[in-house]
Amino acid sequence: MEHWGVVCVDAGGRVLKNRGMAKPAIEIENLTKEYPYGFLNLKKRLSLEGLTLQVETGEVFGFLGPNGAGKSTTIKCLMRLIFPTKGTARILGRSIDDVGMHREIGYLPEQPYFYDYLTAAEVLDYFARFHGLTANDRRERVQKMLKKVGLESAKKIQLRKYSKGMLQRVGLAQAILHEPKVVVLDEPMSGLDPLGRREVRDIILELKRDGRTVLFSMHILPDAEMLCDRVGVIVGGKLRGVGAPEELVGIQAQGMEILFELGADEKKPTLLARATRTGERYRVQLKEEELYAAIEELKQAGARILSVTQIKATLEEFFMGLVEADRAQAAAVEVNGK
Amino acid sequence: MKNRTAIGAVLSALMALGAAGVWKLQTKIDGQRESLHLESEDLMMRSGSMVKRMSLEYAPLMAAIYWTRAVQYFGEKHFLHDQNLELLWPLLDISTTLDPQLLPAYRAGSIFLSDAPPRGAGQPDLAVKLLERGIKANPEQWRLYQDLGNVYYFDKKDYTKAAEAFATGGNFPGAMIWMKVMAAKIATEGESLETSFFLWKQVYEAATEKQTKDNAELHLRLIQAQFDCREIDKVADTFESQNGRRASGMIELVQAGMLKGLPADSRGYAYVLGEDGKAKLNPKSPLAEKWESIKK
Amino acid sequence: MKNVLTVAANTFREAVRDRVLYNLVFFALLMMAAAILVGQISIGIEKSVIISLGLTAISVIGLFIAVFIGVGLVSKEMDKRTLYALLAKPLERWEFLLGKYFGLLMTLTVNTAAMALGLYAALLTVAQPLEKADGYVLVAVYLILLKLALIVALALLFSCFTTPFLAILFTAGIYVAGVFAGDLRVVKSVAMDAATMDSGTLKLLRVISYVLPNFENFNVMGAVAHGRSVPASLVGSSTLYAAVYGATVLILAAMVFSKRNLK
Numbered sequence: 053m054e055h056w057g058v059v060c061v062d063a064g065g066r067v068l069k070n071r072g073m074a075k076p077a078i079e080i081e082n083l084t085k086e087y088p089y090g091f092l093n094l095k096k097r098l099s100l101e102g103l104t105l106q107v108e109t110g111e112v113f114g115f116l117g118p119n120g121a122g123k124s125t126t127i128k129c130l131m132r133l134i135f136p137t138k139g140t141a142r143i144l145g146r147s148i149d150d151v152g153m154h155r156e157i158g159y160l161p162e163q164p165y166f167y168d169y170l171t172a173a174e175v176l177d178y179f180a181r182f183h184g185l186t187a188n189d190r191r192e193r194v195q196k197m198l199k200k201v202g203l204e205s206a207k208k209i210q211l212r213k214y215s216k217g218m219l220q221r222v223g224l225a226q227a228i229l230h231e232p233k234v235v236v237l238d239e240p241m242s243g244l245d246p247l248g249r250r251e252v253r254d255i256i257l258e259l260k261r262d263g264r265t266v267l268f269s270m271h272i273l274p275d276a277e278m279l280c281d282r283v284g285v286i287v288g289g290k291l292r293g294v295g296a297p298e299e300l301v302g303i304q305a306q307g308m309e310i311l312f313e314l315g316a317d318e319k320k321p322t323l324l325a326r327a328t329r330t331g332e333r334y335r336v337q338l339k340e341e342e343l344y345a346a347i348e349e350l351k352q353a354g355a356r357i358l359s360v361t362q363i364k365a366t367l368e369e370f371f372m373g374l375v376e377a378d379r380a381q382a383a384a385v386e387v388n389g390k
Numbered sequence: 391m392k393n394r395t396a397i398g399a400v401l402s403a404l405m406a407l408g409a410a411g412v413w414k415l416q417t418k419i420d421g422q423r424e425s426l427h428l429e430s431e432d433l434m435m436r437s438g439s440m441v442k443r444m445s446l447e448y449a450p451l452m453a454a455i456y457w458t459r460a461v462q463y464f465g466e467k468h469f470l471h472d473q474n475l476e477l478l479w480p481l482l483d484i485s486t487t488l489d490p491q492l493l494p495a496y497r498a499g500s501i502f503l504s505d506a507p508p509r510g511a512g513q514p515d516l517a518v519k520l521l522e523r524g525i526k527a528n529p530e531q532w533r534l535y536q537d538l539g540n541v542y543y544f545d546k547k548d549y550t551k552a553a554e555a556f557a558t559g560g561n562f563p564g565a566m567i568w569m570k571v572m573a574a575k576i577a578t579e580g581e582s583l584e585t586s587f588f589l590w591k592q593v594y595e596a597a598t599e600k601q602t603k604d605n606a607e608l609h610l611r612l613i614q615a616q617f618d619c620r621e622i623d624k625v626a627d628t629f630e631s632q633n634g635r636r637a638s639g640m641i642e643l644v645q646a647g648m649l650k651g652l653p654a655d656s657r658g659y660a661y662v663l664g665e666d667g668k669a670k671l672n673p674k675s676p677l678a679e680k681w682e683s684i685k686k
Numbered sequence: 687m688k689n690v691l692t693v694a695a696n697t698f699r700e701a702v703r704d705r706v707l708y709n710l711v712f713f714a715l716l717m718m719a720a721a722i723l724v725g726q727i728s729i730g731i732e733k734s735v736i737i738s739l740g741l742t743a744i745s746v747i748g749l750f751i752a753v754f755i756g757v758g759l760v761s762k763e764m765d766k767r768t769l770y771a772l773l774a775k776p777l778e779r780w781e782f783l784l785g786k787y788f789g790l791l792m793t794l795t796v797n798t799a800a801m802a803l804g805l806y807a808a809l810l811t812v813a814q815p816l817e818k819a820d821g822y823v824l825v826a827v828y829l830i831l832l833k834l835a836l837i838v839a840l841a842l843l844f845s846c847f848t849t850p851f852l853a854i855l856f857t858a859g860i861y862v863a864g865v866f867a868g869d870l871r872v873v874k875s876v877a878m879d880a881a882t883m884d885s886g887t888l889k890l891l892r893v894i895s896y897v898l899p900n901f902e903n904f905n906v907m908g909a910v911a912h913g914r915s916v917p918a919s920l921v922g923s924s925t926l927y928a929a930v931y932g933a934t935v936l937i938l939a940a941m942v943f944s945k946r947n948l949k
């Protein structure tokens with residue numbers, strides 16, 4: 053039982069970057085991966101370049117990036133499925149070469165199909181055997197997991213009849229069955245409908261409540277914003293930013309937005325000129341200081357105010373900005389000729 | 391990391407050991423199998439037509455494979471000085487059934503079959519059968535008649551049929567003139583050294599691969615020796631008529647001025663006079679042992 | 687070792703459920719047909735034909751299973767991502783590989799044993815009672831199994847570093863070459879132009895003949911079909927040969943696999 057130190061959380065329950073008390077659960081240093089390609093494999097492509105980051109114990113860390121950015125590559129390096137060209141990594145303080153360390157980690161691979169002719173219960177039981185649990189233990193946990201991911205009714209059906217979403221859930225189940233300290237998920241929401249995604253979110257939050265560390269890669273940014281203590285954004289093989297979501301995008305609200313409908317006597321407020329219309333509803337964006345004057349004006353005009361919201365930069369915009377910048381840079385490089 | 395290279399080294403050493411072990415075991419197994427005649431000495435199917443049906447469209451390829459097997463079989467037996475050639479005929483039979491146009495099988499095959507042991511299978515009847523099949527399938531190949539004539543002449547000693555074969559073959563356009571000449575000669579004289587020498591010379595000159603050529607060459611050397619001995623005997627007879635007794639050795643004939651030096655066979659070994667006063671090969675000559683086999 | 691057995695058991699279960707063993711039905715039908723027909727069309731050789739045919743079928747069917755499934759052992763787990771999940775567990779890559787090997791070997795053993803039973807059943811219908819000599823057929827079956835074990839190891843090795851298609855090609859190629867490997871040792875005497883081959887080529891051919899797996903070692907069909915016995919010493923040497931050669935191949939496969947980047 054190693055003591056990973058005290059984990060600090062802020063008022064919102066988000067894990068604070070440790071003050072040197074707890075060791076990071078995952079440490080990645082200068083991870084680089086080259087892929088040879090072309091004729092006789094002479095050319096080399098860098099799919100990962102000098103990646104350095106740490107995931108703190110008990111934190112939920114999201115890996116974001118466009119396709120081919122290197123998220124999967126990083127995760128596969130951590131799992132020792134591919135071998136980095138340069139750099140090192142440690143999980144729970146042990147080198148990733150240490151196979152014994154795998155007892156404490158769980159992994160969900162991308163797009164799993166698993167064994168066609170086995171049932172979910174059999175697959176989970178099979179995977180569980182490598183963790184040295186007793187037969188009773190296994191049985192119990194398999195039942196528990198099936199319930200948790202909502203596959204109890206389908207447990208006797210062979211996997212080849214499963215939908216993608218169901219397979220994803222089996223994958224998740226096998227990753228957490230042995231109650232690992234660190235859970236690594238590669239695209240855990242892939243193939244799930246909104247209900248499924250909600251369930252996965254809940255499971256991840258539950259893992260966090262149990263004090264486990266979760267690292268996952270994801271495309272769906274709003275979910276990431278909601279779940280993650282911190283995110284790391286990778287574009288083009290390089291880490292572009294690490295931090296809590298709002299740190300990355302800037303906390304400042306950029307303005308306010310009012311949604312309203314006109315009153316019964318159709319009096320037109322001057323605001324209408326700045327508003328966009330959809331059917332019966334109008335949307336207008338204003339600076340924060342203009343807010344109260346606008347509300348007063350609408351009140352005078354007898355308009356019905358439906359909602360008032362803050363406009364914040366989203367992770368998505370931040371993300372898009374990075375991608376554009378990266379493309380522009382790449383283009384520039386090409387123009388100048390290598 | 392140090393651990394890894396250590397393990398790698400141990401594994402590589404194990405593999406090297408494995409390779410050595412494999413080598414050693416293989417030698418052991420070879421010995422065990424040989425002494426039990428477990429080599430695929432048997433032909434599962436001796437029926438040419440069955441094999442043909444099973445070959446689907448690949449009959450000519452299978453023919454080549456069987457013919458190659460026949461050649462290997464023959465050569466291997468030779469190497470091992472094994473006189474048991476019972477599979478030779480079935481292999482040739484199957485090869486020529488699969489591909490009736492496989493000329494080398496007929497030509498070289500008939501020699502392997504008809505030659506007396508230990509060089510061949512000593513089955514001239516089968517050789518004739520083989521050649522007749524070949525002639526039927528390849529009527530324009532006059533060389534097959536040459537081979538047929540050789541079998542009748544050398545191995546079956548049937549001079550009538552031999553002459554017939556040479557004559558028929560000689561009638562073909564493109565056939566060499568000597569075929570007709572030989573036909574006539576054999577019809578009248580039967581066996582003669584000159585004929586034998588001539589026929590083998592034809593085989594030797596036309597042969598394209600080593601085995602046939604070597605075999606023909608051997609025959610030629612032996613016939614040459616027979617010529618030489620014949621001539622020496624003539625000289626010895628003259629000596630006898632002059633001196634009332636057979637010469638005791640070649641030296642005597644030389645000293646008597648009847649020979650201009652010790653005559654030697656084509657391998658360079660001097661002929662000797664046997665106990666009957668007749669010339670014969672020097673027992674030390676490599677030709678001497680072959681002589682016995684030729685003489686049956 | 688426990689991990690190896692776990693993987694092996696699962697591989698076996700997968701093969702069974704994947705209906706690999708259904709080939710036994712085909713084999714049984716073949717044997718029945720042979721037993722019925724042979725009696726009608728020939729005299730005195732029913733037994734040897736059934737034994738030869740049966741052993742050939744066992745060998746050929748086993749060969750197909752060994753090659754096609756052997757090559758798929760690793761690639762299938764990669765495609766289905768099961769390998770990815772497995773390697774994230776406390777499981778070494780070599781344990782996985784060995785487990786797959788023994789799993790297929792188990793499948794082949796069961797398959798071959800069942801076919802041997804079918805063979806004996808066919809024999810019983812044409813010749814009762816069975817003689818002592820018929821026991822030698824089991825020796826032939828055992829040797830065929832040894833051969834298959836070696837082929838699976840080779841298929842596994844090739845599948846560790848090339849595509850499934852190429853692996854099948856290579857394995858089949860080595861099989862054919864291996865069958866003729868023994869002949870290469872006799873070439874010296876037998877080639878029509880033996881004397882024109884320089885000693886360097888001859889030496890090379892000789893080395894190749896030892897490096898290739900000599901599958902002829904495991905062929906005793908000729909003896910057994912005619913009721914002749916096979917000495918225990920030969921069976922022993924052949925077992926050792928298969929074990930040593932197979933182990934060497936598996937070690938190489940494990941080394942190659944442990945360095946491989948999984949796509």
